[in-house]
Amino acid sequence: MFWRFGFNNSALDGLLDKADVTLEEVLEEEDLLQEAKSANPKLIEFLCKPDKIKALLNYIIATDLPEPQKFKYPFLASEIIACEIQQMIDMIVIDHKEELLVPFWSYLDRQAQPTRRASDPITIVETGLDSLQASYFCKTIGVLLSKYPVEMMHFIKSDSENLNKILAHLQTSAIMDLLLTLIRMEELSEGKGIVKWLSEHGLLENLIDRLDPYLDSEEHSIAQQCICEIIRMSQTSLPESLSIGLNDLIINLKSEPTMQKLAKFMLDPDAPNATSTLVNGVSIIIDIIRHNNADLENDPAVTGLYGYSTSTIRPKPVSLADMLKVMSDHIPQFTQLLLKPRSVNGPVHTTLGDIEPLGFERLKICELFAELLHCSNMSNLNNFNRMNDEEDQQQKEETRIIKIDGDELSVGDYLKSKFVSSKAMPICVDLFFAFPWNNFLHYVIYDMLHQVFNGRMDVGLNRQLAISILKEGQLTDKIVIAQKANDEECAKPKGMRAGYMGHLTFISDEIMKLFEGYPETIVLAIKDDVNMESWSTYCNNELKETKERDQLPLGGLRPSEDMDLPQTDDEEDNDNTLDGVAASQYSRFLAQRESEGNFDEDDEDESDLWLTGREDFNGRYEYAGNTIRLNNEEGEEYDSNDEEDNTTPDWPRDYSKFSQPNALCRIPSHNNEEYEEDFEELEKKEDFGDFESATNEITNQMEALDVNKNNDVVKEEEKKSETSEKHA
Template sequence: MFWKFDLHTSSHLEALLDKEDVTLSELMDEEDVLQECKAQNRRLLLFLCQDQCMQELVTMITTEPPAGVEETKRFKYPNIACELLTCDVGVINDKLGNEEPLLETLYAFLEQPSPLNPLLASFFSKTIGNLITRKTEQVLNFLRRKEGFLSLVLKHIDTSAMMDVLLRLISCVEPPPLRLETLTWLNEEKLAQRLIELIHPERDEERQSNASQTLCDIIRLSRDQANQLQEISQPDPLLTVLESQESVEQLLQNMFSGERTESCIVNGIQVLLTLLEIRRPVVDGVMDAQGFERSYTVNSSILLAIEPHLRHFHQLLLEPPKRNPMLTTLGVLDEPLGNTRLHVARLVASLLYTSSASHAVVAQELCRLNTMDLLLDLFFKYTWNNFLHLQVELCVAAILRPCAHEMRLQPGLGSQDKFKPHQDASQEQTLTETPTSEPSITPENSQEAYVLFQHCHLVQRILEAWEENDKIQSEGGMRRGYMGHLTRIANTVVHNLEKGPVHTQISSLITELPEDYRGRWETFVDQTLSETNRKNTIDLVGTGNPRPSSEDDMESPFPKELTLQQAFSDYQIQQMTANFVDQFGFNDEEFTDHDDSIGATFDRIAEININIDAGQDSANTAVFEACAKERIQPFDDDEEDIWEEKEINYATQTKSRNR
């Protein structure tokens, strides 16, 4: 009501606008200037859209403030100016997008020498990004006339705001034909190739990192938009170039040319991992046509380009870039694992999941190099590095499930709804494998499993590590940090031994183990592993449905009696429903006809005497009665009267709780 009848007091801003000699700075000092601008105050917009004012606003966001100004006020006006220019008011967008002198002043910011002021760069990026979205054709025509535009942006790519400018051009241009035209222009300017050139040991780390992140974002955005814009038959030119064998080979040559630095290798692997993504999680509620996460096909040219360089990645596991000793809570780590070896492990896991029978050459080369044996060495050496443990676990799971992305389907899903290769490993055990047909076991798709058991001695390693951990704990030592992942690896072996796609070969490989290890493995599976799995599950009372939990079960936030009460309530309802149906004899066919059947059904209800037989399930009944006797205490005549008035004592009693 207050705003409806316009009863608010007149703003001091209006008084300033009444002055003939009011300046832009005076208006920007007012706290409500931005609010009035967004509310489209007519007098204020007329003042701001004057040529002199607009020129001054653009100059503020592109020019370094005087050094002598107080630090708190140096960027006050540039910040307000940026907010005014990007508040999405039509007249301001039209003025800034249609006036070429203003665009020239804005563009001049890119022509400054490096490094750019990061705050001013963010103001520039936000302003030009808003214009690309709101005044698309005008701004694109202006930028395309500037021959050195892309060179200037890449020159300043060490400033992260420049990444946003490129991504705006790729993702915010509408309609689709204009977007395709823009992508074609960027491809003609060789944007992808020039970004790849920046991932080189001779470049500074910030430039390499931003170039890598830009390439990853381009790949993901292009794939997402290709799925959403089905009406465009032409492929995305930038994505086509990035997925080509030539581009991947150039990236790999840069990574392994000259001195091998961690920054160059890690940033290059991040691009490769993005190219190898076959599943993308749902983001912002956007799903594929089937209502599940989006899936993509990996171009075979990517794998063909990577295969010759697998030996270089293997060598990095042996001789990574030197790192200084690291002080940890458990002591000094003389040789840290390092980001390089962790990313190589991620790449190997991704390659094993991605490569199928048609690209078996990658898996065969990894077997020849014996890379998996080296990763298992690192698994047990770096006891507390769970990031590495997860990647090795994923490698084992991929090897034991050849053609995994074709075989591992969730129940009830179609062939297009494939298993998520990068999902949380803790959830991996709960998936049910339902192959549509029994896979053929060939030497090509079982070679990795043979190497894993015969050359890597997976079973022997599991048994020895488990026994060593038990010995350490029995002597009062700490439990090894990899035991949770080792448990899941052992469960993966057992699961695939029973019904996996290569269960026949795995069974024969375990049979060929030395007699001592074969007997220890059988005992381990039947007793130790079974007991560990039992401890890692919680059996809800009366339901019989165990659910997995962490090994250290956390205390329930609800009182025990409430949990039992809910369980028994569910049990009672279930029993009543069963008896009700047994006595009524209803079936679905009686409800298909709307008139006669319904009337007859209610006539039968009036004739039924409900008799609940609580003794149908003797086991559950006994448990219920025992719990009831435990919870219900008999009345005692000598007990004090609870209604008797007595002095209230507020002394508190604290009950300790073990963490």
């Protein structure tokens, strides 16, 4: 509110002047928060007393307030502390910590919601912390952390049970945010060491245990969200984003024991909620790979875009060899779930009929395979032959060498060998064609095929994996069959195009590039098992027609500069106005010439030239862009001026210059019988000069006139007329 004289005592000041004023009376004032934010001295002096601060903190966590005050007082108390009044924060954290902060922190000692198991009945009664009250509590703790990070970190780490108190209430979203806030403190110099303390006290182990397939699916979702947030805060892939970097939590998460435990949870055949564990576990693995891409430092697009050097992007790369090794060992079990999913119980009625659903379980397994392929192609997982003295130890830790039948394989090739032996890629190809309307699946399968077909066929096991797809998966034959079935369906009345046809075109392009790049390595190896004749026919006919059709603009041909565009009503009105102005000027011109008595057929011809600015009605010129050619035997080129070609005549203002039109036509106002014969005679004339020659001719005629002489003649005639009048 603005006051005329710039100052006015608020009602709160008058209230604070009373000797027996209570905190409840102050909280009932409407302008309390405004005065607190503006640092009212009287209000600060009143609030910054130990008993008043203790009362405010108690209001935030109280459970026995009367109904009118149940929501108002906790909100006002948290907002007052959020004003960051320095005297108040000092008293809470430093001066009276035992009397104020410790009782306030005991809010986490309250009974938590019990961990639900899959067999527990669903109850409507909610237990645990109130979500609104918990948000006020976490907001207050966040203010204290921002003002005194060192003191608050020391207070939290002083009791090892504080982490367990937080984890007990992890079902409350505000408490999870508080835990993530503590982890983010690692970014500050004052908060260094908090992640190590959390890791030492079993944070990650507690979160992984929540993915137990015998627990409720809500527990799985909570653990997955928390772990994925930790992964994103620790990412090493995006140099422009804030990150706490590689830390003990991530090292523990990607370790072999943790991954073995997670894989055991996901693949438990008897657990009731194993599917939920698998879905959430795959999301965790995907986030680990995507946010720790070891090849980003070699990506020229990233280094060029952000201007980073190789040393500044990733000083400490993350090795995912242990995780990839564990997942590779379980590829056969994951592949078996593609054939016999646990979450699908028969067909489902849809608008397309009764069909068997793909299921989220199978989709997530395909996504897992695609991400594992990305991980297997990382250079630090395949370069075990390129070690130097300085990086020997680090490279040995990052690269696992696995022996199979006496052959040494990198962990990346070990994964591909498991894909080949378990026929994972051919099964994924079968799923692609079995679910023609699931575009999520189509995109994931295309991503896998794109990675395989664009890999080097002379290095590692990429060649065996590609041959497995083409030979055992019969990919080319299935594409040809799918194309024919789609054409037959589209030919029927109200036929519908299959949903995977767009991705089939992309996959066919990848296969063509593969065959062209490795004709001996790939084509010779599969020619006896693949119908190359039908594939060649498909490429030369259906695929070629599809690509040509896809390259056409959706609206037809691309408009050129000379193409006439359809006019709107406003443009037509402007054209009509322009035509009317031209007609009026032309009529005045004819009337003026006729009044002078010099109007004849030649003048009529010249007047017609005024409309066009050129004398080419006889078709002696050809127009091609900005070049004009004469239709004569010599074929001489007319030297046109580009600037004049691109100008637009401004009829009402200037008639001295005219653009060279690409299309000569008469304006509608002169298409009448009165001038029809004049135009016909004009068009029959063969020899016309252009506008420049006509202008030069007029100029020469004007120069030939002696204007001064004409003026003398006029003066003599005036004198004679005056003399005759005097005599009269």
